[in-house]
Amino acid sequence: MLKLYDFALSGNCYKVRLMMALLNLEHELVPVNVKNGEQKTPEFLNLNQWGQVPVLVDGDLVLRDSQAILVYLARHYGGESWLPNDAEAMSLVMQWLSTAVHDIQQGFAAARVYHLFGRQLDIETATARAYVVLKVMNQHLAQRQWLELNYPTIADIACFPYIALAEDGKISLADYPNVVEWITRVKQLPGYVGMPGL
Amino acid sequence: MLKLYDFALSGNCYKVRLMMALLNLEHELVPVNVKNGEQKTPEFLNLNQWGQVPVLVDGDLVLRDSQAILVYLARHYGGESWLPNDAEAMSLVMQWLSTAVHDIQQGFAAARVYHLFGRQLDIETATARAYVVLKVMNQHLAQRQWLELNYPTIADIACFPYIALAEDGKISLADYPNVVEWITRVKQLPGYVGMPGL
Numbered sequence: 001m002l003k004l005y006d007f008a009l010s011g012n013c014y015k016v017r018l019m020m021a022l023l024n025l026e027h028e029l030v031p032v033n034v035k036n037g038e039q040k041t042p043e044f045l046n047l048n049q050w051g052q053v054p055v056l057v058d059g060d061l062v063l064r065d066s067q068a069i070l071v072y073l074a075r076h077y078g079g080e081s082w083l084p085n086d087a088e089a090m091s092l093v094m095q096w097l098s099t100a101v102h103d104i105q106q107g108f109a110a111a112r113v114y115h116l117f118g119r120q121l122d123i124e125t126a127t128a129r130a131y132v133v134l135k136v137m138n139q140h141l142a143q144r145q146w147l148e149l150n151y152p153t154i155a156d157i158a159c160f161p162y163i164a165l166a167e168d169g170k171i172s173l174a175d176y177p178n179v180v181e182w183i184t185r186v187k188q189l190p191g192y193v194g195m196p197g198l
Numbered sequence: 199m200l201k202l203y204d205f206a207l208s209g210n211c212y213k214v215r216l217m218m219a220l221l222n223l224e225h226e227l228v229p230v231n232v233k234n235g236e237q238k239t240p241e242f243l244n245l246n247q248w249g250q251v252p253v254l255v256d257g258d259l260v261l262r263d264s265q266a267i268l269v270y271l272a273r274h275y276g277g278e279s280w281l282p283n284d285a286e287a288m289s290l291v292m293q294w295l296s297t298a299v300h301d302i303q304q305g306f307a308a309a310r311v312y313h314l315f316g317r318q319l320d321i322e323t324a325t326a327r328a329y330v331v332l333k334v335m336n337q338h339l340a341q342r343q344w345l346e347l348n349y350p351t352i353a354d355i356a357c358f359p360y361i362a363l364a365e366d367g368k369i370s371l372a373d374y375p376n377v378v379e380w381i382t383r384v385k386q387l388p389g390y391v392g393m394p395g396l
């Protein structure tokens with residue numbers, strides 16, 4: 001059975017749980033207490049030397065990084081629907097995995113850990129980056145229901161959690177109606193599950 | 199013909215130029231003067247609303263983000279060799295695209311723009327992150343020639359530029375011999391091209 005090393009409050013872990021729910025995949029959750037530093041123990045570092053959750057284990061495969069895990073789940077269990085095989089379509093989706101890792105992480109996720117967990121960081125820069133993302137995404141979604149390809153893909157799943165959790169980081173979605181509608185659309189996907197704060 | 203909107207000193211643009219050289223792809227370079235802010239002009243924003251290089255144009259396709267562009271070039275022009283189709287192998291490679299976007303960008307690339315271009319940022323944090331990457335990669339490469347799969351993939355190409363440019367950011371590779379050997383291996387790939395600083 002799929003085994004996910006998981007922290008309930010992590011948006012990156014949540015995106016994997018959400019993908020597994022959308023694909024209706026049975027799985028076991030192994031809680032890792034990130035607040036107590038359990039992801040830095042020798043046992044966990046043996047699983048992922050970067051010392052980060054999530055980690056997915058499927059038989060002999062041990063995968064780190066939520067984006068890579070989404071790719072695996074989509075390709076192995078999701079057929080072509082969540083990550084198409086065509087080079088052009090695949091790369092359009094991939095753009096948003098980088099956006100999730102880079103801009104969304106450094107904007108929304110950073111603002112969230114600052115306000116929710118008190119982590120010290122440059123909150124002005126993080127907040128400003130989050131609003132840049134919102135401006136671009138709102139414009140991008142003006143003519144689209146989904147980030148790419150006119151149907152939901154792992155692009156949407158990768159970007160969804162920290163944007164939907166914006167309020168945790170005191171980021172307001174009020175001026176970005178297309179983003180708000182997109183969030184609603186994701187929440188209406190068959191099999192959708194939430195997380196604390198959503 | 200492939201058209202790359204390019205800045206010569208950008209490691210992210212360079213990784214695309216390197217991939218095109220390894221695949222022996224004819225292309226046109228369109229220089230974008232990032233130092234003068236040309237990536238924020240209305241004309242360029244029309245091409246990429248994120249206001250960043252590189253951008254690849256191939257016929258009707260317009261792609262942003264160097265990792266997504268590597269995926270496109272590998273899948274469309276490189277057959278299975280640079281990015282395999284198998285879910286497990288593909289996702290192993292994908293882990294390193296996230297590492298390139300996240301840890302390498304915030305460590306090595308940040309230290310480089312601080313020291314080379316005088317951009318203001320938290321240089322202690324950036325430097326510390328770079329050494330975490332080196333420690334993990336050096337350990338990872340102790341038993342491997344390439345980051346995954348025993349042959350060169352876009353994982354190697356995505357991670358190579360900013361690590362090979364470490365000196366620009368005053369990061370020393372001296373204590374990480376496996377990383378240094380991996381850099382040498384990349385430089386020996388047929389078709390390899392360098393960039394200023396390499």
